Amino acid sequence: MSKPTVAIVGRPNVGKSTIFNRIVGERISIVEDVSGVTRDRIYSAADWLSHEFNLIDTGGIDIGDEPFLVQIRLQAEIAIEEADVIIFLTNGREGVTDADEQVAKILYKTKKPVVLAVNKVDNPEMKDMIYDFYSLGFGDPHPISGSHGLGLGDLLDTVAESFPDPSEEEIEEDVIRFSLIGRPNVGKSSLVNALLGEERVIVSEVAGTTTDAIDSSYEFEGQKFKIIDTAGMRKKGKVYENTEKYSVLRALKAIDRSDVVLIVINGEEGIREQDKRIAGYAEEAGKGILFVVNKWDALEKDEKTMNRFNEDIRKNFLFLDYAPIAYVSAKTKQRVRSLFDLIITISENHSMRIQSSVLNEVIEDAIARNPAPSDKGKRLRIYYSTQVAVRPPAFVVFVNDTELMHFSYERFLRNRLRESFGFEGTPIRIITRARS
Secondary structure (H helix, E strand, C coil), X not given: CXXXXXXXXXXXXXXXXXXXXXXXXXXXXXXXXXXXXXXXXXXXXXXXXXXXXXXXXCXXXXXXXXXXXXXXXXXXXXXXXXXXXXXEEEECCCCCCHHHHHHHHHHHCCCCCEEEEEECCCCHHHHHHHHHHHHHCXXXXXXXXXXXXXXXXXXXXHHHHCCCCHHHCCCCCXXXXXXXXXXXXXXXXXXXXXXXXXXXXXXXXXXXXXXXXXXEEEEECCEEEEEEECCCCEECCEECCCHHHHHHHHHHHHHHCCCEEEEEEECCCXXXXXXXXXXXXXXXXXXXXXXXXXXXXXXXXXXXXXXXXXXXXXXXCHHHCCCCXXXXXXXXXXXXXXXXXXXXXXXXXXXXXXXXXXXXXXXXXXXXXXXXXXXXXXXXXXXXXXXXXXXXXXXXXXXXXXHHCCHHHHHHHHHHHHXXXXXXXXXXXXXXXXXX
């Protein structure tokens, strides 16, 4: 199920990063009382009541001509275009400014729902400050306080009311959905064409020439697939920003809609920090994962080249030691078709269910091999385990005291499950609960 995206948009110094941090519950964005300090969009998963969504913190929009301010304005325009719902944030203490009106003019052009929020309304006596903001033309302003957390619940209630109806999203149960994720110019579009056996996606040596997300249906040996290609940096012919920064949001959206994520690495360039960030999003989302090293034909190789690349991937992606690695060339089509078999295997593992009786036999055997730890004379006791979800597989382990389940013992149990059932290519979750 694809998660909706919410963008916080407004001129500089209205408190966007503070509100962002309040909503996601972590201090992710830099907060500083200096105009324009947030220079890059920041993305995070967030939730409110039963709603999960992606949240974007934008740089401020201003009407100045300096390159820095122009860049911030363009960042916000991208966020506006990508968002399902927009929070238009203003500063109640300063009233409506010319810059607020300029932001409003940009937002008038979008057909997306816009929820107006007036920040820095720190106590009930200050609520009269909001009335001037009706002039912006976005309905009832929501008084909030980022510093105190006031009014955010009512704001998020209104935001959630504007989310797209999830029931409108068609999900075909017999179709495996996979996406190709990676930095610009690693060969994602070329790989799509090689997989499909036709030139369905434009291929260019210029990074970021994919203009929009393209879903391609395909059938391989009786199994139906939907290939989700990710868009690059250009929208309507205009280059908005550095491609690597823009690619993150598109990757998030594609990851949400996928069962299996192919993390494409440029064999010529090796691993970059951006590869690790994108892989982290996929793991956090609980998707099946396959590393695909493309452009393998372009490397001068000896008998140790692949082993060295394997070691490099395992060292840089310690949290994805369960993900298989494939070496391909979209240009020569070397080993490209073998990706379908790997995707099918990962999808089956991602959806695997284990009978409770078999699961508990494996857990009991694991405990016999490596007894549960004790702390201050109290030993962890595991009573029963059961699987509660798939995609990814998730298991609840009932114990006498959840505080006694050390992360190292949880990792031991996870490894035993992999030894017994495989689970190649899929994360697995272990949830510890006290037996009531």
